[in-house]
Amino acid sequence: MLLRSIRFLLLALGLGAILASVPAMAADSLRPEVATPLQQAQKLVQAKKFKEAIKPIEQAEAVGGLTPYESFIVAQMRGTALAGAGDAAGSAAAFEKVLAAKRLPPEDQLRITEAVAGTYLRARNYPKAIEWTEAYRDAGGKRPETLGYLAQAYYFAGNYKKATEEASRLIAATEKAGGKPTEDDLKLLISAQAKNEDAAGYAQTMEKMVRYHPSREYWNDAIRRAAAKPGFSRNLELDMYRLLRATGNMTKADDYMQAAQLASLAKLHGEAKSLLDEGYEKKLLGTGTAAETERQNRLRTLVEQKAKEDRATIASADADINAAATGDPLVKTGMAYVTYGDSAKGLPMIEQGLKKGQLKFPDQSRLQLGYAYYLAGQKSKARDALKDVKGTDGAADLAQLWSILAGQG
Structure with a gap:
């Protein structure tokens, strides 16, 4: 009953990671001293009293000697409560433990990996955002919006060379698939190239910008950049x-x-x-x-x-x-x-x-x-x-x- 409620709460909170079908094992159960405070926390979360829900979760954890299953459930509840309370970094750390348990079907594991990557990016923890976005990609994740976290994280971390590489890779993949690169992805690449003083790359990306997202301002920049290249007659x-x-x-x-x-x-x-x-x-x-x-x-x-x-x-x-x-x-x-x-x-x-x-x-x-x-x-x-x-x-x-x-x- 408690596990089903956690799934519902994750969906209701819009965390982007839905624990649709956690496999149960014969020995999977919660001891009463663990289940009771977690049930209290569950009610508080349902009432959207997220900060108040944290204390009973800590009480459940303080019981000690938690089984792997109990630790798994506590981590889910903690991640849910902290997300509702606005603690993105704490929520992501809790869901890292959920992922480490490897008790989820691959599709749910991937969705939570995606959510954790996005959460770390929003929390400005760029090394963690890079780590989990790469984990998402390595696990077969293909959503362009999520893969774009890599370029963003590298850019805001000040690694403009890697930001350029990742943004270029994402844009090339989008074009190869017959898609249209987003204006934000192109703007990030242009900005990274400017930081790298890569005038030639900047001009090439501006060509893509006027192709996919033409505006008078972009055209002006693209034309003047072309005319400013060395060797322009x-x-x-x-x-x-x-x-x-x-x-x-x-x-x-x-x-x-x-x-x-x-x-x-x-x-x-x-x-x-x-x-x-x-x-x-x-x-x-x-x-x-x-x-x-x-x-x-x-x-x-x-x-x-x-x-x-x-x-x-x-x-x-x-x-x-x-x-x-x-x-x-x-x-x-x-x-x-x-x-x-x-x-x-x-x-x-x-x-x-x-x-x-x-x-x-x-x-x-x-x-x-x-x-x-x-x-x-x-x-x-x-x-x-x-x-x-x-x-x-x-x-x-x-x-x-x-x-x-x-x-x-």
Whole structure:
């Protein structure tokens, strides 16, 4: 009767460990001097008087000479009462004794092992949390939430290397199973990598973050991290701003001014004009100090004039572009058409330039093609083009981010 009540209490208390079927043996019984105080404790626990229940449990234990079965029952009652009283560490220690008795079916042993690991984590006893989470894993436990205790415990214990290893293992297993890593797991990994000063790992994890849990803030971090990697080509600065713009992260006047100047230097005057027009519409431009406004207005006037001249003469250079020895002029002019809104004319030119070859920066040119398809609303083709972008100058990193963005609608 007492054992059945303990099972009920464990369930009612929501401890996460249910003693569903403790095997009874012929010699299993409680002596009256042990059973009587435990029955008193049981009533107090049922009345949710958890602290008061501890004294009769101690009286039962003080009888002395407890049999293994009596010790087993006392440990269960102590763990239940201490859990209700808010003593997580004491409760976990008591349930360690329950587990040590090895009287439970494997499934219940696993559930209590899981509960003990979680209890120690909440009690901030990180070495014990690590010990019992590893025991849970070794016993065949597979719940990702529970396996995540390891990374958390190592992180809060200050072992960021092990936290990175365990979080990476958990995320990889989740992805392999076709699942979606949680935002919390990714955030913990990112934080551990930052503590380890692992810039490359941080950037890779940010790619996963924007893939699975996109937000404007995460996109901003991912893009700027990619651009901050060693070896990032200055030729790709405009491409960085393009990604920032596409993800809603152009939030300062300087963003628009820098991007517009880079576009104008690349002779993409239509794109420069579009950037400045957007900056004025957002009231980020034309609203600062007199000196700032004068500089911004001067650039706008220049860009508008250049765009007008370029738009009027762009078609006249087609013959020379086709006769060029390399594909670069075709790519550049095709991009100009696309940024003027004429994708039907521009996309075939970029494709033709890539086929012609002899490109100065072939991967950067392939990145341009992916971006051009994205602008044209052909996101499937954009992703196909971006798959071919390789190299270590930053083009491949930006291509990966564009591919993720193109896959999000």
